[in-house]
Amino acid sequence: MSGQILNIGVDVGGTIIKIGVIDDNGRILLQEKMRTEADRGSDVIISSIIQNIDAILAKGSLRQEDVTSIGLGVPGTADSENGVVVYAPNLFWRNVEIVKSIQRVFDVPIYVAQDTCAAAWAEYLVGVGQGRRSVASVTLGTGIGCGMVLEGRIFHGALNTAGEFGHQIVELDGNLCNCGRRGCLEAYAGGLAIVREAKKRIPGIHELLRKNPSKVGVHDVYRLAQEGNPQARELTDSVVNYVGIGLVNLINLSSVELICISGGISNAPSELLLDPLIDFVRNRAYESIADRVEICTSSLCENAPLIGAALLYQEPDCAPVVRVGSPSVLPQCS
Numbered sequence: 001m002s003g004q005i006l007n008i009g010v011d012v013g014g015t016i017i018k019i020g021v022i023d024d025n026g027r028i029l030l031q032e033k034m035r036t037e038a039d040r041g042s043d044v045i046i047s048s049i050i051q052n053i054d055a056i057l058a059k060g061s062l063r064q065e066d067v068t069s070i071g072l073g074v075p076g077t078a079d080s081e082n083g084v085v086v087y088a089p090n091l092f093w094r095n096v097e098i099v100k101s102i103q104r105v106f107d108v109p110i111y112v113a114q115d116t117c118a119a120a121w122a123e124y125l126v127g128v129g130q131g132r133r134s135v136a137s138v139t140l141g142t143g144i145g146c147g148m149v150l151e152g153r154i155f156h157g158a159l160n161t162a163g164e165f166g167h168q169i170v171e172l173d174g175n176l177c178n179c180g181r182r183g184c185l186e187a188y189a190g191g192l193a194i195v196r197e198a199k200k201r202i203p204g205i206h207e208l209l210r211k212n213p214s215k216v217g218v219h220d221v222y223r224l225a226q227e228g229n230p231q232a233r234e235l236t237d238s239v240v241n242y243v244g245i246g247l248v249n250l251i252n253l254s255s256v257e258l259i260c261i262s263g264g265i266s267n268a269p270s271e272l273l274l275d276p277l278i279d280f281v282r283n284r285a286y287e288s289i290a291d292r293v294e295i296c297t298s299s300l301c302e303n304a305p306l307i308g309a310a311l312l313y314q315e316p317d318c319a320p321v322v323r324v325g326s327p328s329v330l331p332q333c334s
């Protein structure tokens with residue numbers, strides 16, 4: 001690994017934390033995973049992150065001074081400027097000074113951003129968004145999120161809450177969302193909502209799938225829809241409509257050139273998700289952008305937040321631009 005520009009990326013998930021040594025082209029050279037012990041509090045998790053950074057440096061025969069930076073992607077609102085995780089409900093964190101804590105141990109620049117922002121940054125720099133000025137990365141999973149890179153900068157918003165794509169209202173006074181409000185997109189097209197509705201609407205779903213109710217997943221619903229089950233198909237069509245509304249709102253408001261879709265639901269068959277979503281946007285977005293915006297699936301997939309975190313040091317608002325070459329290799333999902 002000598003001669004390369006190396007960074008440490010940390011993707012702090014609600015259940016798993018990934019730590020990687022990543023080069024400037026976004027290639028993951030080493031990776032470790034650990035369980036997130038969310039119930040043990042922020043100090044325990046941060047100590048564990050520090051130990052694992054030490055371990056991965058040792059594994060790569062690297063010293064601290066061999067890495068340019070450490071970047072963290074976190075599952076919640078992050079104040080990148082001050083290095084603070086403002087609110088991460090899945091971790092039960094509020095106002096955790098994560099950068100300061102890690103800086104006590106590692107004498108390298110340390111950055112933090114919301115994981116969705118880190119993912120968008122990765123797509124913009126080394127993923128499907130290479131060469132574009134404005135890119136959005138939409139994650140369709142258990143929850144629904146979005147990160148945006150506008151004019152070459154991560155868009156955090158004044159209160160660092162930009163990109164709460166899953167909490168735009170698609171039905172007035174509609175289904176109750178995990179956020180406590182009603183009618184959010186996530187309450188109709190998030191993974192939990194899809195499975196809940198499938199159990200309600202598809203007669204004999206457990207017998208059809210020969211599965212215990214607790215084991216039914218989104219992919220089962222898409223399989224049934226693909227096999228022609230009418231209620232499953234109605235449900236996957238409604239997901240297209242709700243996500244489509246969300247995408248049209250996003251496109252009309254932000255004028256992004258490209259939206260890449262990732263997350264578990266993005267693995268659905270193209271004819272049931274991506275293709276009809278593209279049609280929805282073509283027919284309903286503001287006319288001058290409808291034909292020009294590109295919608296595709298991510299090339300970095302679940303590694304996007306890890307890679308983007310490692311490359312946060314290149315974000316103009318995080319640090320002076322230190323671009324070394326222009327990434328030309330498109331990393332693939334592993």
Ligand SMILES: [Zn+2]
Nearest residue numbers: 167177179184
């Ligand atoms: Zn909500």
